[in-house]
Amino acid sequence: MDGHVGKFMESVGSIFSGGDVLPWCDRDIIAGFESEIAEATNEEQKSDSLMRLSWALVHSRQPEDVNRGIGMLQASLDRSSSPLQMKEKLYLLAVGHYRTGDYTRSRQLLERCLEIQPDWRQALTLQRLVEEKTRRDGMIGMAIITGAFGLVGLVAGGIIAAASSSSSKKK
Numbered sequence: 001m002d003g004h005v006g007k008f009m010e011s012v013g014s015i016f017s018g019g020d021v022l023p024w025c026d027r028d029i030i031a032g033f034e035s036e037i038a039e040a041t042n043e044e045q046k047s048d049s050l051m052r053l054s055w056a057l058v059h060s061r062q063p064e065d066v067n068r069g070i071g072m073l074q075a076s077l078d079r080s081s082s083p084l085q086m087k088e089k090l091y092l093l094a095v096g097h098y099r100t101g102d103y104t105r106s107r108q109l110l111e112r113c114l115e116i117q118p119d120w121r122q123a124l125t126l127q128r129l130v131e132e133k134t135r136r137d138g139m140i141g142m143a144i145i146t147g148a149f150g151l152v153g154l155v156a157g158g159i160i161a162a163a164s165s166s167s168s169k170k171k
Contacts, residue, residue, distance in 0.1 A: 033053035055069075077089050077090075090112050091126070094110045
């Protein structure tokens with residue numbers, strides 16, 4: 001168990017080291033937290049282990065893990081007993097939605113986090129990542145649309161030129 005917690009802490013620590021990259025979590029860490037839940041002897045240990053597992057799942061590279069983490073967090077959201085716990089769960093949900101590409105939902109959850117603690121660095125960092133990703137995806141989308149219109153214009157021009165050439169040969 002200590003080995004898994006150590007890897008977990010290293011991964012969490014990476015977000016505080018000044019980098020803006022969200023940490024990733026390996027399958028062996030997830031398996032360790034699943035074992036930790038099974039070995040929990042009381043509700044407090046189980047609850048703490050479930051939060052660590054949720055964290056690991058939404059930081060996984062596997063989409064099915066991320067979706068599982070989102071589901072666990074969503075189901076436990078109503079059982080949040082303090083603003084701190086609510087803020088943590090909202091943030092992890094925002095991470096999960098960011099990982100799945102649902103930037104609108106991620107942004108909404110981050111806004112709720114920042115209502116609880118407006119200066120929370122992790123949430124502000126993720127909010128910036130969401131905005132950058134949204135802006136970058138918007139630019140890519142515009143380039144695709146522009147390219148598609150250019151292609152349509154090129155094809156239409158080719159058809160018109162062929163039709164003109166054909167009709168001028170008939171005269």
